[in-house]
Amino acid sequence: MFKQQYLFTLAGLLLLVIAVMSCRDKGNPRRWFTGLFWGLYGLIFLVDDWAIPLLEPIAPLGSTGVRTLHVGVGVVVVVMALIAGFGGVRLGRYHARSDAQRQQSARTLKNRLFIPTLMIPVMTAGGVVAFTYVPGLQRAVFGEGNHSTLITLTSMTLGCLLGWLIALRMTREKPQQSLQEARRLLDSIGWAFILPQILATLGLVFVAAGIDTDIAYLTQHYLALDSRFAMVALYAVAMALLSMIMGNAFAAFPIATAGIGLPILVGHYGGDPSVMAAIGMFCGYCGTLMTPMAANYNIVPAALLELPDRNGVIKAQLPTGIVLLGVNILLLYYLMFL
Numbered sequence: 001m002f003k004q005q006y007l008f009t010l011a012g013l014l015l016l017v018i019a020v021m022s023c024r025d026k027g028n029p030r031r032w033f034t035g036l037f038w039g040l041y042g043l044i045f046l047v048d049d050w051a052i053p054l055l056e057p058i059a060p061l062g063s064t065g066v067r068t069l070h071v072g073v074g075v076v077v078v079v080m081a082l083i084a085g086f087g088g089v090r091l092g093r094y095h096a097r098s099d100a101q102r103q104q105s106a107r108t109l110k111n112r113l114f115i116p117t118l119m120i121p122v123m124t125a126g127g128v129v130a131f132t133y134v135p136g137l138q139r140a141v142f143g144e145g146n147h148s149t150l151i152t153l154t155s156m157t158l159g160c161l162l163g164w165l166i167a168l169r170m171t172r173e174k175p176q177q178s179l180q181e182a183r184r185l186l187d188s189i190g191w192a193f194i195l196p197q198i199l200a201t202l203g204l205v206f207v208a209a210g211i212d213t214d215i216a217y218l219t220q221h222y223l224a225l226d227s228r229f230a231m232v233a234l235y236a237v238a239m240a241l242l243s244m245i246m247g248n249a250f251a252a253f254p255i256a257t258a259g260i261g262l263p264i265l266v267g268h269y270g271g272d273p274s275v276m277a278a279i280g281m282f283c284g285y286c287g288t289l290m291t292p293m294a295a296n297y298n299i300v301p302a303a304l305l306e307l308p309d310r311n312g313v314i315k316a317q318l319p320t321g322i323v324l325l326g327v328n329i330l331l332l333y334y335l336m337f338l
Contacts, residue, residue, distance in 0.1 A: 001143040004150050007157055008045045015042025018183045028092030028187075037083045038186065040076050041194060047073065077198070084191035094184040095177065109170060116163035116170070123162055127155025188303045195295035199247040206246075206255055215259030228269055229333055235260045236329045239280050240287035240321075247293030249284025256280065271336040279335070283328045289321035290314060 019039035025031050052065040059068040083089065097105070106113065131138045131151045142150055168175060186193055206212075215238070223234070238260055242252030261280060265271040288294045291314070298313045309315070 002141050002150075002154065004153065005048050007153055008048070010157070012042040012045030014182070015039070015045065017179060018042075018186060021179065021183055022092065022187070025092035028090050030088050030090040031092060033083050033088030034090055034092070034187065037080055037089050040080050044073060044076060080194070081191075089187060089190045091184075091187050094180045096180070096184065105171065112170060116167040119163035119166060120156060120159040123159030124152065124156045127158060128152055131155070185304065189295075189300055192295035192299045192303075195247060195293065195299075199251060199293060202246055202251065204251075206251070212255045212258035215255065216263050219260055219264060228337070231260070231264050231269070232333045232336070233329050235265060235276075235280065236283040236325060236332060239283040240290075240325055243284040243287030244291035244293065247288070247291060247295065249281055249288055252284050252287070253277075253281060256284075265336065269337065272338070275336045276332065279328050279332045283325060283332075286321045286325040286328065289317040289324075 015038050019035045019037075019042060021035075022028060022038060023031055023035035025034075028034055047069065051069055054065070055068040055072070056065040059065055096102075128151055131141070131147075138147060138151065164178060167173075168178065219231075219234070223230075235256060238256045239249065239252055242256055243249045246252055257277070257280060261276050262273070265276055266273050288297055292299055292311060298317070299310065301307075302310050302313050307313070
């Protein structure tokens with residue numbers, strides 16, 4: 001059966017190839033550190049449960065292979081942070097076309113340039129529909145159980161591969177050049193590329209540390225619960241602020257909801273939990289619009305579009321995020337208690 005680890009292995013192998021290319025790039029003044037950064041990142045994707053038995057014999061006294069693996073991955077992440085923090089990830093040479101050649105190619109291809117990109121959402125949506133509604137297809141490919149996340153990731157991967165093949169056909173470029181372009185984009189984005197993965201882990205750490213319980217205690221003991229509007233506004237703003245800190249509304253949702261939403265808005269005031277969850281997530285997305293921590297939304301597009309202002313996307317979205325947050329507070333207040 002197809003497993004999610006297969007997708008991680010593909011990503012890890014791609015990163016290792018890019019790491020080797022970076023080490024061989026003499027035009028990069030920090031080529032060894034750049035290659036080490038992407039190599040370590042690729043290694044994280046390749047590590048799976050198979051590594052646990054190998055680590056059991058060398059695990060410290062009183063520890064296990066699982067704990068040793070977790071500590072090892074943590075050490076790798078710290079090393080990556082040090083490399084990025086000291087400017088170890090730099091740009092090199094990528095054998096790219098000249099500006100004149102790219103403009104000529106754009107004039108020739110015109111709107112067909114969007115076809116490879118469109119293959120990603122088309123294949124993702126088509127794959128999700130097919131695996132969900134074609135009888136027996138999901139079970140035949142993935143086995144028994146709920147595989148909603150794996151279905152989405154697999155469909156998106158197929159869309160990326162199809163888009164890549166179409167792009168090679170349209171541009172008549174060699175596959176090696178596509179790897180060079182991938183390396184160029186990764187080096188341009190730099191450390192921000194790994195930020196979503198790090199922030200997702202941060203959300204798990206916050207939950208494990210009991211931050212949601214602390215927020216619930218502070219809210220119930222030090223804030224006035226007699227103002228329903230104030231509690232609604234507090235929940236909405238907390239979702240936005242936590243999303244700005246973590247860069248992800250999904251990581252913020254369990255903390256704000258367990259600390260404020262469920263015990264106060266639902267338990268104390270009797271609000272509708274489905275309305276709270278839907279609009280509460282939207283409040284989190286407002287915070288996503290306003291933070292550099294949401295690197296995949298705000299920093300990566302600026303790098304890909306080569307904008308002169310790295311925070312240009314955030315500045316453009318800031319008024320929208322603030323207005324939407326205010327609207328969401330009103331929607332929560334009037335719809336949650338109907």
